[in-house]
Amino acid sequence: MSPISVEELYIFHRIDREVFFRLVIRLARNPAESLLVIAFWLWLESTKYPKFMSKLVGLSDPLINAFASEAVTGLRYLEMENDEIQERDGGLSLTTILMQKEISLHFFRQKRFTIIVGIKYVLNNICARIFTDILQYLLGSANTSTSKFSYPSHCRPLVVPGFPHPLFGTFTIPPKNFEELDLLDPRIWVKMNPYDCVTDDDKxxxxxxxxxxxxxxxxxxxxxxxxxxxxxxxxxxxxxxxxxxxxxxxxxxxxxxxxxxxxxxxxxxxxxxxxxxxxxxxxxxxxxxxxxx
Structure with a gap:
Protein backbone atom coordinates (compact mmCIF):
# COMPACT_ATOMS: atom_id res chain seq x y z
CA MET A 1 0.00 0.00 0.00
CA SER A 2 1.43 3.39 -0.99
CA PRO A 3 2.06 5.96 1.75
CA ILE A 4 -0.82 8.25 2.66
CA SER A 5 -0.11 11.95 2.54
CA VAL A 6 -1.15 14.53 5.09
CA GLU A 7 -2.93 16.35 2.26
CA GLU A 8 -5.17 13.30 1.77
CA LEU A 9 -5.94 13.29 5.47
CA TYR A 10 -6.88 16.96 5.27
CA ILE A 11 -9.11 16.30 2.25
CA PHE A 12 -10.89 13.53 4.15
CA HIS A 13 -11.61 15.98 6.99
CA ARG A 14 -12.18 19.00 4.74
CA ILE A 15 -15.58 19.86 6.24
CA ASP A 16 -14.28 19.70 9.82
CA ARG A 17 -11.30 21.83 8.80
CA GLU A 18 -13.46 24.44 7.09
CA VAL A 19 -15.66 24.86 10.16
CA PHE A 20 -12.63 25.17 12.44
CA PHE A 21 -10.99 27.66 10.05
CA ARG A 22 -14.10 29.81 10.08
CA LEU A 23 -14.24 29.75 13.88
CA VAL A 24 -10.64 30.73 14.59
CA ILE A 25 -9.70 32.78 11.50
CA ARG A 26 -12.81 34.46 10.08
CA LEU A 27 -14.68 34.73 13.37
CA ALA A 28 -11.50 35.15 15.48
CA ARG A 29 -12.82 32.96 18.28
CA ASN A 30 -10.52 31.70 21.03
CA PRO A 31 -8.48 28.73 19.69
CA ALA A 32 -8.69 26.58 22.84
CA GLU A 33 -12.41 27.16 23.20
CA SER A 34 -12.92 26.47 19.50
CA LEU A 35 -11.05 23.17 19.77
CA LEU A 36 -13.40 22.10 22.57
CA VAL A 37 -16.44 23.18 20.55
CA ILE A 38 -15.30 21.26 17.46
CA ALA A 39 -14.42 18.21 19.57
CA PHE A 40 -17.88 18.33 21.12
CA TRP A 41 -19.55 18.61 17.71
CA LEU A 42 -17.52 15.69 16.33
CA TRP A 43 -18.42 13.69 19.42
CA LEU A 44 -22.10 14.50 18.88
CA GLU A 45 -21.78 13.41 15.27
CA SER A 46 -20.23 10.09 16.29
CA THR A 47 -23.05 9.30 18.73
CA LYS A 48 -26.62 10.11 17.71
CA TYR A 49 -26.45 13.30 15.63
CA PRO A 50 -25.19 12.10 12.23
CA LYS A 51 -24.02 14.56 9.55
CA PHE A 52 -23.99 17.41 12.06
CA MET A 53 -20.84 18.98 10.59
CA SER A 54 -22.14 18.63 7.03
CA LYS A 55 -25.26 20.57 7.97
CA LEU A 56 -23.29 23.15 9.92
CA VAL A 57 -20.80 23.97 7.17
CA GLY A 58 -23.54 25.28 4.87
CA LEU A 59 -24.55 28.00 7.33
CA SER A 60 -23.39 31.62 7.38
CA ASP A 61 -20.54 32.74 9.63
CA PRO A 62 -22.87 34.58 12.05
CA LEU A 63 -24.96 31.43 12.44
CA ILE A 64 -21.91 29.24 13.00
CA ASN A 65 -20.80 31.77 15.59
CA ALA A 66 -24.16 31.45 17.34
CA PHE A 67 -23.92 27.65 17.29
CA ALA A 68 -20.42 27.85 18.81
CA SER A 69 -21.63 30.12 21.61
CA GLU A 70 -24.48 27.72 22.29
CA ALA A 71 -22.02 24.81 22.49
CA VAL A 72 -19.84 26.78 24.93
CA THR A 73 -22.87 27.26 27.17
CA GLY A 74 -23.43 23.51 27.17
CA LEU A 75 -19.77 22.74 27.88
CA ARG A 76 -19.84 25.04 30.92
CA TYR A 77 -22.58 22.86 32.36
CA LEU A 78 -20.03 20.06 32.61
CA GLU A 79 -18.41 22.04 35.42
CA MET A 80 -21.63 22.47 37.40
CA GLU A 81 -23.06 20.40 40.19
CA ASN A 82 -26.54 18.95 39.84
CA ASP A 83 -28.17 21.51 42.13
CA GLU A 84 -26.63 24.44 40.22
CA ILE A 85 -28.72 23.60 37.15
CA GLN A 86 -32.29 24.83 37.07
CA GLU A 87 -35.13 23.20 35.15
CA ARG A 88 -35.85 26.51 33.45
CA ASP A 89 -32.38 26.54 31.88
CA GLY A 90 -33.82 24.91 28.75
CA GLY A 91 -31.72 23.46 25.97
CA LEU A 92 -29.63 24.03 22.87
CA SER A 93 -32.35 25.48 20.67
CA LEU A 94 -30.24 26.01 17.52
CA THR A 95 -28.77 22.52 17.66
CA THR A 96 -32.25 21.10 18.20
CA ILE A 97 -33.59 22.94 15.13
CA LEU A 98 -30.65 21.92 12.92
CA MET A 99 -30.81 18.24 13.84
CA GLN A 100 -34.58 18.09 14.43
CA LYS A 101 -33.76 16.23 17.62
CA GLU A 102 -33.95 17.80 21.07
CA ILE A 103 -30.81 18.28 23.15
CA SER A 104 -31.24 19.86 26.58
CA LEU A 105 -28.66 21.44 28.86
CA HIS A 106 -29.49 18.71 31.37
CA PHE A 107 -27.99 16.30 28.82
CA PHE A 108 -24.58 17.71 29.83
CA ARG A 109 -25.02 16.78 33.48
CA GLN A 110 -26.62 13.40 32.77
CA LYS A 111 -23.77 12.42 30.42
CA ARG A 112 -21.04 14.49 32.08
CA PHE A 113 -18.21 11.94 32.13
CA THR A 114 -19.28 10.26 28.93
CA ILE A 115 -18.99 13.63 27.17
CA ILE A 116 -15.72 14.57 28.87
CA VAL A 117 -14.03 11.32 27.87
CA GLY A 118 -15.43 11.57 24.34
CA ILE A 119 -14.13 15.13 23.91
CA LYS A 120 -10.70 14.16 25.28
CA TYR A 121 -10.49 11.36 22.75
CA VAL A 122 -11.49 13.55 19.80
CA LEU A 123 -9.11 16.33 20.87
CA ASN A 124 -6.04 14.13 21.03
CA ASN A 125 -6.76 11.61 18.28
CA ILE A 126 -8.53 13.73 15.67
CA CYS A 127 -8.10 17.47 16.28
CA ALA A 128 -4.37 17.18 17.03
CA ARG A 129 -3.88 15.69 13.56
CA ILE A 130 -6.27 17.53 11.28
CA PHE A 131 -5.88 21.14 12.53
CA THR A 132 -2.10 21.26 12.95
CA ASP A 133 -1.39 23.62 10.04
CA ILE A 134 -4.23 25.98 10.97
CA LEU A 135 -3.02 26.19 14.56
CA GLN A 136 0.58 26.67 13.50
CA TYR A 137 -0.50 29.52 11.24
CA LEU A 138 -2.78 31.06 13.85
CA LEU A 139 -0.30 30.90 16.72
CA GLY A 140 2.55 32.26 14.60
CA SER A 141 4.96 29.35 14.57
CA ALA A 142 8.27 30.29 12.97
CA ASN A 143 8.16 26.97 11.14
CA THR A 144 4.96 27.73 9.26
CA SER A 145 4.65 29.73 6.06
CA THR A 146 2.03 32.47 6.18
CA SER A 147 1.31 32.10 2.47
CA LYS A 148 -0.52 28.80 2.76
CA PHE A 149 -1.29 26.07 5.26
CA SER A 150 1.14 23.18 5.30
CA TYR A 151 2.20 20.56 7.80
CA PRO A 152 5.86 21.18 8.69
CA SER A 153 8.01 18.06 8.71
CA HIS A 154 9.83 19.32 11.80
CA CYS A 155 8.51 21.92 14.21
CA ARG A 156 8.72 22.93 17.84
CA PRO A 157 6.07 21.53 20.17
CA LEU A 158 2.89 23.54 19.73
CA VAL A 159 1.14 24.54 22.95
CA VAL A 160 -2.30 26.10 22.65
CA PRO A 161 -2.96 28.75 25.34
CA GLY A 162 -5.81 27.55 27.56
CA PHE A 163 -4.41 24.05 27.93
CA PRO A 164 -4.00 22.05 30.07
CA HIS A 165 -7.70 22.38 30.75
CA PRO A 166 -9.05 21.41 34.20
CA LEU A 167 -11.59 19.02 32.67
CA PHE A 168 -10.07 17.96 29.35
CA GLY A 169 -6.39 17.86 30.22
CA THR A 170 -3.52 18.62 27.86
CA PHE A 171 -3.53 19.38 24.15
CA THR A 172 -0.16 19.73 22.49
CA ILE A 173 1.14 18.91 19.05
CA PRO A 174 4.72 17.53 19.30
CA PRO A 175 7.29 17.76 16.51
CA LYS A 176 6.28 14.75 14.43
CA ASN A 177 7.08 13.80 10.89
CA PHE A 178 4.68 12.03 8.56
CA GLU A 179 5.76 8.53 9.57
CA GLU A 180 5.40 9.29 13.27
CA LEU A 181 1.83 10.41 12.61
CA ASP A 182 1.03 6.81 11.61
CA LEU A 183 -1.26 7.84 8.79
CA LEU A 184 -1.96 4.18 8.03
CA ASP A 185 -3.78 3.94 11.36
CA PRO A 186 -7.43 3.38 10.33
CA ARG A 187 -8.70 5.25 13.39
CA ILE A 188 -7.97 8.63 11.79
CA TRP A 189 -9.86 7.75 8.60
CA VAL A 190 -13.15 6.54 10.03
CA LYS A 191 -15.75 7.92 12.40
CA MET A 192 -14.98 5.48 15.19
CA ASN A 193 -16.63 5.16 18.57
CA PRO A 194 -14.85 7.67 20.83
CA TYR A 195 -15.04 5.22 23.73
CA ASP A 196 -12.95 2.51 22.10
CA CYS A 197 -9.84 4.03 23.67
CA VAL A 198 -11.18 4.94 27.12
CA THR A 199 -8.51 4.30 29.74
CA ASP A 200 -9.05 2.49 33.01
CA ASP A 201 -8.24 5.76 34.81
CA ASP A 202 -11.27 7.38 33.18
CA LYS A 203 -13.45 4.49 34.37
Missing part, protein backbone atom coordinates in the same frame (compact mmCIF):
# COMPACT_ATOMS: atom_id res chain seq x y z
CA UNK A 204 -12.03 4.31 37.90
CA UNK A 205 -14.12 5.12 40.93
CA UNK A 206 -12.48 5.93 44.27
CA UNK A 207 -14.51 4.62 47.19
CA UNK A 208 -14.09 5.74 50.80
CA UNK A 209 -15.61 4.28 53.97
CA UNK A 210 -16.38 5.64 57.44
CA UNK A 211 -14.12 4.76 60.33
CA UNK A 212 -15.68 2.32 62.72
CA UNK A 213 -17.91 0.75 60.05
CA UNK A 214 -15.84 -1.91 58.23
CA UNK A 215 -16.86 -2.69 54.64
CA UNK A 216 -15.83 -5.90 52.88
CA UNK A 217 -14.96 -6.46 49.23
CA UNK A 218 -17.97 -8.75 48.82
CA UNK A 219 -20.27 -6.05 50.18
CA UNK A 220 -18.94 -3.46 47.73
CA UNK A 221 -19.20 -5.88 44.81
CA UNK A 222 -22.76 -6.83 45.73
CA UNK A 223 -23.86 -3.20 46.17
CA UNK A 224 -22.77 -2.00 42.74
CA UNK A 225 -23.63 -5.11 40.72
CA UNK A 226 -27.07 -5.20 42.29
CA UNK A 227 -27.70 -1.60 41.24
CA UNK A 228 -25.87 -1.48 37.88
CA UNK A 229 -25.56 -5.07 36.71
CA UNK A 230 -22.30 -6.61 35.50
CA UNK A 231 -20.42 -3.29 35.76
CA UNK A 232 -17.14 -4.06 37.57
CA UNK A 233 -13.93 -4.86 35.72
CA UNK A 234 -11.65 -4.80 38.75
CA UNK A 235 -12.03 -4.01 42.46
CA UNK A 236 -9.13 -3.48 44.83
CA UNK A 237 -9.57 -2.81 48.53
CA UNK A 238 -7.02 -0.30 49.84
CA UNK A 239 -4.21 -1.01 52.26
CA UNK A 240 -4.78 2.00 54.51
CA UNK A 241 -5.91 -0.10 57.45
CA UNK A 242 -6.79 1.29 60.86
CA UNK A 243 -7.35 -1.53 63.36
CA UNK A 244 -7.96 -3.97 60.51
CA UNK A 245 -10.46 -1.69 58.76
CA UNK A 246 -9.99 -0.80 55.10
CA UNK A 247 -10.83 2.88 54.56
CA UNK A 248 -10.82 3.06 50.75
CA UNK A 249 -11.01 1.06 47.54
CA UNK A 250 -10.56 1.57 43.79
CA UNK A 251 -13.11 0.17 41.38
CA UNK A 252 -12.57 0.03 37.61
CA UNK A 253 -15.84 -0.12 35.71
CA UNK A 254 -16.54 -1.90 32.42
CA UNK A 255 -17.61 1.27 30.60
CA UNK A 256 -17.70 5.02 31.08
CA UNK A 257 -21.49 5.25 30.95
CA UNK A 258 -21.70 3.55 34.37
CA UNK A 259 -19.71 6.44 35.87
CA UNK A 260 -22.50 8.82 34.89
CA UNK A 261 -25.15 6.44 36.20
CA UNK A 262 -23.39 6.29 39.57
CA UNK A 263 -22.66 10.02 39.98
CA UNK A 264 -25.90 11.36 38.44
CA UNK A 265 -24.47 14.76 37.59
CA UNK A 266 -22.55 15.23 40.85
CA UNK A 267 -18.85 15.00 41.60
CA UNK A 268 -19.46 12.68 44.58
CA UNK A 269 -22.14 10.02 45.17
CA UNK A 270 -23.14 8.61 48.56
CA UNK A 271 -24.44 5.09 49.15
CA UNK A 272 -25.72 3.30 52.22
CA UNK A 273 -25.15 -0.41 52.74
CA UNK A 274 -26.22 -2.25 55.91
CA UNK A 275 -26.05 0.99 57.86
CA UNK A 276 -22.60 1.86 56.45
CA UNK A 277 -21.82 4.84 54.22
CA UNK A 278 -19.81 4.57 51.00
CA UNK A 279 -18.68 7.63 49.04
CA UNK A 280 -17.75 7.34 45.36
CA UNK A 281 -15.93 9.82 43.13
CA UNK A 282 -14.26 9.66 39.74
CA UNK A 283 -10.64 10.53 38.94
CA UNK A 284 -11.71 13.24 36.45
CA UNK A 285 -14.00 14.78 39.09
CA UNK A 286 -11.25 14.76 41.72
CA UNK A 287 -8.74 16.44 39.38
CA UNK A 288 -11.32 19.10 38.53
CA UNK A 289 -12.10 19.75 42.20
CA UNK A 290 -8.36 20.04 42.97
CA UNK A 291 -7.92 22.49 40.06
CA UNK A 292 -10.73 24.73 41.33
CA UNK A 293 -9.43 24.70 44.92
Missing amino acids: TMFLTFSRGFPVTKDEVWHLFTRMYGDCIKFLSMGDGNIKDQVLFATMVLNNIEIVDQILKGKHVAKFRLNGKHIWARNLIAQEFIDARA
Whole structure:
Protein backbone atom coordinates (compact mmCIF):
# COMPACT_ATOMS: atom_id res chain seq x y z
CA MET A 1 0.00 0.00 0.00
CA SER A 2 1.43 3.39 -0.99
CA PRO A 3 2.06 5.96 1.75
CA ILE A 4 -0.82 8.25 2.66
CA SER A 5 -0.11 11.95 2.54
CA VAL A 6 -1.15 14.53 5.09
CA GLU A 7 -2.93 16.35 2.26
CA GLU A 8 -5.17 13.30 1.77
CA LEU A 9 -5.94 13.29 5.47
CA TYR A 10 -6.88 16.96 5.27
CA ILE A 11 -9.11 16.30 2.25
CA PHE A 12 -10.89 13.53 4.15
CA HIS A 13 -11.61 15.98 6.99
CA ARG A 14 -12.18 19.00 4.74
CA ILE A 15 -15.58 19.86 6.24
CA ASP A 16 -14.28 19.70 9.82
CA ARG A 17 -11.30 21.83 8.80
CA GLU A 18 -13.46 24.44 7.09
CA VAL A 19 -15.66 24.86 10.16
CA PHE A 20 -12.63 25.17 12.44
CA PHE A 21 -10.99 27.66 10.05
CA ARG A 22 -14.10 29.81 10.08
CA LEU A 23 -14.24 29.75 13.88
CA VAL A 24 -10.64 30.73 14.59
CA ILE A 25 -9.70 32.78 11.50
CA ARG A 26 -12.81 34.46 10.08
CA LEU A 27 -14.68 34.73 13.37
CA ALA A 28 -11.50 35.15 15.48
CA ARG A 29 -12.82 32.96 18.28
CA ASN A 30 -10.52 31.70 21.03
CA PRO A 31 -8.48 28.73 19.69
CA ALA A 32 -8.69 26.58 22.84
CA GLU A 33 -12.41 27.16 23.20
CA SER A 34 -12.92 26.47 19.50
CA LEU A 35 -11.05 23.17 19.77
CA LEU A 36 -13.40 22.10 22.57
CA VAL A 37 -16.44 23.18 20.55
CA ILE A 38 -15.30 21.26 17.46
CA ALA A 39 -14.42 18.21 19.57
CA PHE A 40 -17.88 18.33 21.12
CA TRP A 41 -19.55 18.61 17.71
CA LEU A 42 -17.52 15.69 16.33
CA TRP A 43 -18.42 13.69 19.42
CA LEU A 44 -22.10 14.50 18.88
CA GLU A 45 -21.78 13.41 15.27
CA SER A 46 -20.23 10.09 16.29
CA THR A 47 -23.05 9.30 18.73
CA LYS A 48 -26.62 10.11 17.71
CA TYR A 49 -26.45 13.30 15.63
CA PRO A 50 -25.19 12.10 12.23
CA LYS A 51 -24.02 14.56 9.55
CA PHE A 52 -23.99 17.41 12.06
CA MET A 53 -20.84 18.98 10.59
CA SER A 54 -22.14 18.63 7.03
CA LYS A 55 -25.26 20.57 7.97
CA LEU A 56 -23.29 23.15 9.92
CA VAL A 57 -20.80 23.97 7.17
CA GLY A 58 -23.54 25.28 4.87
CA LEU A 59 -24.55 28.00 7.33
CA SER A 60 -23.39 31.62 7.38
CA ASP A 61 -20.54 32.74 9.63
CA PRO A 62 -22.87 34.58 12.05
CA LEU A 63 -24.96 31.43 12.44
CA ILE A 64 -21.91 29.24 13.00
CA ASN A 65 -20.80 31.77 15.59
CA ALA A 66 -24.16 31.45 17.34
CA PHE A 67 -23.92 27.65 17.29
CA ALA A 68 -20.42 27.85 18.81
CA SER A 69 -21.63 30.12 21.61
CA GLU A 70 -24.48 27.72 22.29
CA ALA A 71 -22.02 24.81 22.49
CA VAL A 72 -19.84 26.78 24.93
CA THR A 73 -22.87 27.26 27.17
CA GLY A 74 -23.43 23.51 27.17
CA LEU A 75 -19.77 22.74 27.88
CA ARG A 76 -19.84 25.04 30.92
CA TYR A 77 -22.58 22.86 32.36
CA LEU A 78 -20.03 20.06 32.61
CA GLU A 79 -18.41 22.04 35.42
CA MET A 80 -21.63 22.47 37.40
CA GLU A 81 -23.06 20.40 40.19
CA ASN A 82 -26.54 18.95 39.84
CA ASP A 83 -28.17 21.51 42.13
CA GLU A 84 -26.63 24.44 40.22
CA ILE A 85 -28.72 23.60 37.15
CA GLN A 86 -32.29 24.83 37.07
CA GLU A 87 -35.13 23.20 35.15
CA ARG A 88 -35.85 26.51 33.45
CA ASP A 89 -32.38 26.54 31.88
CA GLY A 90 -33.82 24.91 28.75
CA GLY A 91 -31.72 23.46 25.97
CA LEU A 92 -29.63 24.03 22.87
CA SER A 93 -32.35 25.48 20.67
CA LEU A 94 -30.24 26.01 17.52
CA THR A 95 -28.77 22.52 17.66
CA THR A 96 -32.25 21.10 18.20
CA ILE A 97 -33.59 22.94 15.13
CA LEU A 98 -30.65 21.92 12.92
CA MET A 99 -30.81 18.24 13.84
CA GLN A 100 -34.58 18.09 14.43
CA LYS A 101 -33.76 16.23 17.62
CA GLU A 102 -33.95 17.80 21.07
CA ILE A 103 -30.81 18.28 23.15
CA SER A 104 -31.24 19.86 26.58
CA LEU A 105 -28.66 21.44 28.86
CA HIS A 106 -29.49 18.71 31.37
CA PHE A 107 -27.99 16.30 28.82
CA PHE A 108 -24.58 17.71 29.83
CA ARG A 109 -25.02 16.78 33.48
CA GLN A 110 -26.62 13.40 32.77
CA LYS A 111 -23.77 12.42 30.42
CA ARG A 112 -21.04 14.49 32.08
CA PHE A 113 -18.21 11.94 32.13
CA THR A 114 -19.28 10.26 28.93
CA ILE A 115 -18.99 13.63 27.17
CA ILE A 116 -15.72 14.57 28.87
CA VAL A 117 -14.03 11.32 27.87
CA GLY A 118 -15.43 11.57 24.34
CA ILE A 119 -14.13 15.13 23.91
CA LYS A 120 -10.70 14.16 25.28
CA TYR A 121 -10.49 11.36 22.75
CA VAL A 122 -11.49 13.55 19.80
CA LEU A 123 -9.11 16.33 20.87
CA ASN A 124 -6.04 14.13 21.03
CA ASN A 125 -6.76 11.61 18.28
CA ILE A 126 -8.53 13.73 15.67
CA CYS A 127 -8.10 17.47 16.28
CA ALA A 128 -4.37 17.18 17.03
CA ARG A 129 -3.88 15.69 13.56
CA ILE A 130 -6.27 17.53 11.28
CA PHE A 131 -5.88 21.14 12.53
CA THR A 132 -2.10 21.26 12.95
CA ASP A 133 -1.39 23.62 10.04
CA ILE A 134 -4.23 25.98 10.97
CA LEU A 135 -3.02 26.19 14.56
CA GLN A 136 0.58 26.67 13.50
CA TYR A 137 -0.50 29.52 11.24
CA LEU A 138 -2.78 31.06 13.85
CA LEU A 139 -0.30 30.90 16.72
CA GLY A 140 2.55 32.26 14.60
CA SER A 141 4.96 29.35 14.57
CA ALA A 142 8.27 30.29 12.97
CA ASN A 143 8.16 26.97 11.14
CA THR A 144 4.96 27.73 9.26
CA SER A 145 4.65 29.73 6.06
CA THR A 146 2.03 32.47 6.18
CA SER A 147 1.31 32.10 2.47
CA LYS A 148 -0.52 28.80 2.76
CA PHE A 149 -1.29 26.07 5.26
CA SER A 150 1.14 23.18 5.30
CA TYR A 151 2.20 20.56 7.80
CA PRO A 152 5.86 21.18 8.69
CA SER A 153 8.01 18.06 8.71
CA HIS A 154 9.83 19.32 11.80
CA CYS A 155 8.51 21.92 14.21
CA ARG A 156 8.72 22.93 17.84
CA PRO A 157 6.07 21.53 20.17
CA LEU A 158 2.89 23.54 19.73
CA VAL A 159 1.14 24.54 22.95
CA VAL A 160 -2.30 26.10 22.65
CA PRO A 161 -2.96 28.75 25.34
CA GLY A 162 -5.81 27.55 27.56
CA PHE A 163 -4.41 24.05 27.93
CA PRO A 164 -4.00 22.05 30.07
CA HIS A 165 -7.70 22.38 30.75
CA PRO A 166 -9.05 21.41 34.20
CA LEU A 167 -11.59 19.02 32.67
CA PHE A 168 -10.07 17.96 29.35
CA GLY A 169 -6.39 17.86 30.22
CA THR A 170 -3.52 18.62 27.86
CA PHE A 171 -3.53 19.38 24.15
CA THR A 172 -0.16 19.73 22.49
CA ILE A 173 1.14 18.91 19.05
CA PRO A 174 4.72 17.53 19.30
CA PRO A 175 7.29 17.76 16.51
CA LYS A 176 6.28 14.75 14.43
CA ASN A 177 7.08 13.80 10.89
CA PHE A 178 4.68 12.03 8.56
CA GLU A 179 5.76 8.53 9.57
CA GLU A 180 5.40 9.29 13.27
CA LEU A 181 1.83 10.41 12.61
CA ASP A 182 1.03 6.81 11.61
CA LEU A 183 -1.26 7.84 8.79
CA LEU A 184 -1.96 4.18 8.03
CA ASP A 185 -3.78 3.94 11.36
CA PRO A 186 -7.43 3.38 10.33
CA ARG A 187 -8.70 5.25 13.39
CA ILE A 188 -7.97 8.63 11.79
CA TRP A 189 -9.86 7.75 8.60
CA VAL A 190 -13.15 6.54 10.03
CA LYS A 191 -15.75 7.92 12.40
CA MET A 192 -14.98 5.48 15.19
CA ASN A 193 -16.63 5.16 18.57
CA PRO A 194 -14.85 7.67 20.83
CA TYR A 195 -15.04 5.22 23.73
CA ASP A 196 -12.95 2.51 22.10
CA CYS A 197 -9.84 4.03 23.67
CA VAL A 198 -11.18 4.94 27.12
CA THR A 199 -8.51 4.30 29.74
CA ASP A 200 -9.05 2.49 33.01
CA ASP A 201 -8.24 5.76 34.81
CA ASP A 202 -11.27 7.38 33.18
CA LYS A 203 -13.45 4.49 34.37
CA THR A 204 -12.03 4.31 37.90
CA MET A 205 -14.12 5.12 40.93
CA PHE A 206 -12.48 5.93 44.27
CA LEU A 207 -14.51 4.62 47.19
CA THR A 208 -14.09 5.74 50.80
CA PHE A 209 -15.61 4.28 53.97
CA SER A 210 -16.38 5.64 57.44
CA ARG A 211 -14.12 4.76 60.33
CA GLY A 212 -15.68 2.32 62.72
CA PHE A 213 -17.91 0.75 60.05
CA PRO A 214 -15.84 -1.91 58.23
CA VAL A 215 -16.86 -2.69 54.64
CA THR A 216 -15.83 -5.90 52.88
CA LYS A 217 -14.96 -6.46 49.23
CA ASP A 218 -17.97 -8.75 48.82
CA GLU A 219 -20.27 -6.05 50.18
CA VAL A 220 -18.94 -3.46 47.73
CA TRP A 221 -19.20 -5.88 44.81
CA HIS A 222 -22.76 -6.83 45.73
CA LEU A 223 -23.86 -3.20 46.17
CA PHE A 224 -22.77 -2.00 42.74
CA THR A 225 -23.63 -5.11 40.72
CA ARG A 226 -27.07 -5.20 42.29
CA MET A 227 -27.70 -1.60 41.24
CA TYR A 228 -25.87 -1.48 37.88
CA GLY A 229 -25.56 -5.07 36.71
CA ASP A 230 -22.30 -6.61 35.50
CA CYS A 231 -20.42 -3.29 35.76
CA ILE A 232 -17.14 -4.06 37.57
CA LYS A 233 -13.93 -4.86 35.72
CA PHE A 234 -11.65 -4.80 38.75
CA LEU A 235 -12.03 -4.01 42.46
CA SER A 236 -9.13 -3.48 44.83
CA MET A 237 -9.57 -2.81 48.53
CA GLY A 238 -7.02 -0.30 49.84
CA ASP A 239 -4.21 -1.01 52.26
CA GLY A 240 -4.78 2.00 54.51
CA ASN A 241 -5.91 -0.10 57.45
CA ILE A 242 -6.79 1.29 60.86
CA LYS A 243 -7.35 -1.53 63.36
CA ASP A 244 -7.96 -3.97 60.51
CA GLN A 245 -10.46 -1.69 58.76
CA VAL A 246 -9.99 -0.80 55.10
CA LEU A 247 -10.83 2.88 54.56
CA PHE A 248 -10.82 3.06 50.75
CA ALA A 249 -11.01 1.06 47.54
CA THR A 250 -10.56 1.57 43.79
CA MET A 251 -13.11 0.17 41.38
CA VAL A 252 -12.57 0.03 37.61
CA LEU A 253 -15.84 -0.12 35.71
CA ASN A 254 -16.54 -1.90 32.42
CA ASN A 255 -17.61 1.27 30.60
CA ILE A 256 -17.70 5.02 31.08
CA GLU A 257 -21.49 5.25 30.95
CA ILE A 258 -21.70 3.55 34.37
CA VAL A 259 -19.71 6.44 35.87
CA ASP A 260 -22.50 8.82 34.89
CA GLN A 261 -25.15 6.44 36.20
CA ILE A 262 -23.39 6.29 39.57
CA LEU A 263 -22.66 10.02 39.98
CA LYS A 264 -25.90 11.36 38.44
CA GLY A 265 -24.47 14.76 37.59
CA LYS A 266 -22.55 15.23 40.85
CA HIS A 267 -18.85 15.00 41.60
CA VAL A 268 -19.46 12.68 44.58
CA ALA A 269 -22.14 10.02 45.17
CA LYS A 270 -23.14 8.61 48.56
CA PHE A 271 -24.44 5.09 49.15
CA ARG A 272 -25.72 3.30 52.22
CA LEU A 273 -25.15 -0.41 52.74
CA ASN A 274 -26.22 -2.25 55.91
CA GLY A 275 -26.05 0.99 57.86
CA LYS A 276 -22.60 1.86 56.45
CA HIS A 277 -21.82 4.84 54.22
CA ILE A 278 -19.81 4.57 51.00
CA TRP A 279 -18.68 7.63 49.04
CA ALA A 280 -17.75 7.34 45.36
CA ARG A 281 -15.93 9.82 43.13
CA ASN A 282 -14.26 9.66 39.74
CA LEU A 283 -10.64 10.53 38.94
CA ILE A 284 -11.71 13.24 36.45
CA ALA A 285 -14.00 14.78 39.09
CA GLN A 286 -11.25 14.76 41.72
CA GLU A 287 -8.74 16.44 39.38
CA PHE A 288 -11.32 19.10 38.53
CA ILE A 289 -12.10 19.75 42.20
CA ASP A 290 -8.36 20.04 42.97
CA ALA A 291 -7.92 22.49 40.06
CA ARG A 292 -10.73 24.73 41.33
CA ALA A 293 -9.43 24.70 44.92
